[in-house]
Amino acid sequence: MHENYDPAAVEAAAQADWRARNAYRVVESGGAKFYACSMLPYPSGKLHMGHVRNYTINDVMTRYMRMRGFNVLMPMGWDAFGLPAENAAIEQGIAPAVWTRQNIADMKAQMQPLGLSFDWSREITTCDPDYYRWNQWFFLKMLECGIAYRRTQTVNWDPVDNTVLANEQVIDGRGWRSDAVVEKREIPGYYLRITQYAEELLEGVARELDGWPDPVRLMQANWIGKSCGVNFGFPYTLCGEPQLLRVFTTRADTLMGVTFCAVAPEHPLAAHCARDHPHLAAFIAECKRGGVSEAQLALAAKQGMATGFHVTHPLSGERIEVWVANYVLMAYGEGAVMGVPGHDARDFAFAKKYALPIKQVIAVAGQAYSTDAWQDWYADARDGYLVASGKYDGMSSPQAIDAIAADLAARGLGEKQTTYRLRDWGISRQRYWGTPIPIIHCATCGAVPVPYEDLPVVLPEDLVPDGSGNPLNKDERFLRCLCPRCGEAARRETDTMDTFVDSAWYYMRYCSPDAHEAMVDQRIDYWMPMDQYIGGIEHAVLHLLYARFWTKVMRDLQLVKFDEPFTRLFTQGMLLNECFYRDEDSGRRRWFYPSEVDVRYDDRGKPTGAVAREDGAPVSLGGIEKMSKSKNNVVEPRQVMQQYGADTARFFSMFAGPPDQSAVYSDSGIEGAYRFLRRLWSYCHGRRELLASPTAAALDGFAGGAAHRQLRRQIYLALAQADFDYRRLQYNTVVSACMKMLNALEAAELPEEGDARGATAAAVREALGILLRVLYPVVPHITHALWQALGFRAVHGELFTASWPQVDAHALEQETMQIVVQVNGKLRGRVNIAVSADEHAAKEAALADAHVMKFVGDKPLRRVIFVPGKLVNLVV
């Protein structure tokens, strides 16, 4: 054993041992299984300190569960399709396939030294044909059963680059590369009918996902956005034919307050009215300009224009004018709304702007209604009753909704309906680097599915996008094919699938990555549903909802037997860093790397400012921010690992804060972690001879002195805390428990001579055996080395197969204990009493304390509260 801790040597040796033993390869062999998985990363090529934290959380969890006896699966893969590879291709002229595979190799190489216990034999790369062929296969299955279908979609179109833009590529209504004004275009695409599962997805949130964080469940529920109301129509006549202008409302009770109707600019009735109305046509065109993102639409001012067209009120028979309004969404409900300015804040504002009549039909006792200004109670459906509504007068809102819905139904004009905010999932992307949609377009047969036996449709990997559209459209080798139905020459679909398709089911493929004949095989019954999924909160809605939907479709096609894929979900926090800047004379803001800055403190340790090392002149504190290149506050794991080793990086990232919250990187925190590991090493080095000496004293008959008993108690108390915190995934306090153990060991004054030597050796051996095992999941390398050097391996086998230490209840026992004495709830003293003491004995002990008596005085005792093991409170 070397005297000094040398992380590089320790870590290389430990990893060599694990490799030689194939320590993390896992098979489906009986026993309780535990499947824990981190969301698969995009291979950007750079490993981030944030990755280190995320995967260490996963690794700590699984190493702990292995020690608890579980058969643990912890896989890793790559979300390898997507836009960044195409952007890199445009910038660097490299094929996305080459760029992506190189990045994967780089990232894997950076991950390796961290000592993560992945079973690499199950690695998945989503751009491999062996993987994405099952995207294609399942897509065809979904087409067969009607879950997948084709329809037109509205997209952002860049008329200069001739390409479709994602919402985030539209900046101020212009293409991010070309700067051309973006148009909306209608093009055909494939959709998945996730709305068919809306109710089940919502019920699952409420009933089955109790292992998920509440914010995520809430976000999913809001995203699905169920609302119950009435769908009905306003009759009108068009070219002599009776028609209905259908609307959806949750407030049918306000139907008698309707003073106008409003339709979306894309509504067919709007187009009809605009034919002889150039002003209206111009207004509609104006509304359709700009991006399609909803956030942009929401910021636009409410505008509308009357059409001059009228419909009939379904109950009163009044003539109601139809308006076109930009705040009505074609995609929600019927693309048309009834306007009730009296009881809807938005309609109220609209009516005020265009001088439309406002009619009160709901009253609340004690509240005065005025059309001058909006008040929140106008829209309240709880306390109101109907007025000016004919036969419905006096009803409560819920009663009126039922009565009005029944009357509409009786006239054949409407019915109660449940709608969802959730919309079908459009999976077509006019992009090259993705899974080809397995469809062939034939001039006579139309869109024909590729036969199953012809899968996979392989994506050519040698194309280099240049920014002007999808290169597949120019690749004749790919395009040319024969129609599977009529055998004539045909062309392949060039759209590819959304990358959310890849991530919707990859975690199932880990269970049987080598299954060549099927998407998944029977091994999935062993591993799934996953016990613990780990990922960022940013995936709270889309990815997790798509994965749940995909699972339910797989279940309905009898591929799997479970309803929900992820039993528990853990959302880990981000790693942030300080940043520093100086505004230069040129007006430019210069960001300093934290290592270029010295922070100054006053005598109390309060920071007083910071100066740049290069010139000693002050710099400003920019606060704590997400690590980003532009702010110069990125820390590369490589630097930390080279200087201090992987264990220090792991230890720091676990100790920095609770794993579910964001944490701040700090150099002194890294130093502190390194200091602890060095102390641990040197303590063990100092005790190696004691531990090597033969000892007759077995722990069973261990009767050592008070110092020995105190040490054992401290160690086991810390073990109990660590075990509790491992179970609730609070690894920062696990680390703190380990620090307490080492502090206790270092502080213990144990005899090392004569008869007591054996007892001391036994106590220290027991304590270190526990400490090394508790610390192992966090810092597996140094503990591996110390376990061997101190002779534990010879007795108990390898550390990575060791079992979790049990708390010895006997060691925690004590004869007397300190309890707190309160007088009127204020802390006034501490007394030692027997553990077995009852309330009476505790009271007597408390009253015997001089300091306590000072506060009790001769006042009569009104009440005594005794909490065994904690305190006694004297109420006077």
Added chain:
RNA sequence: GCGAAAGUGGCGGAAUUGGUAGACGCGCUGGACUUAGGAUCCAGUGGGGCAACCCUUGAGAGUUCGAGUCUCUCCUUUCGCACCA
């Protein structure tokens, strides 16, 4: 605008869920050892006060023998949704 979460020393954060607030670490102060140390070790470190004591978990109320923890009203920050009819 709607919804959610969170505010604890100079800092990161503990407090096993109503029972000793500030564990553990960082930083800072003093000391020891040193040619030197930004290495290591020892001691101190929420605020006020000479002291007895008093105050202290964003602010204010409330429930309770007892509140960081529960309730209400504000304030601040972060996140999510964003015209959802």
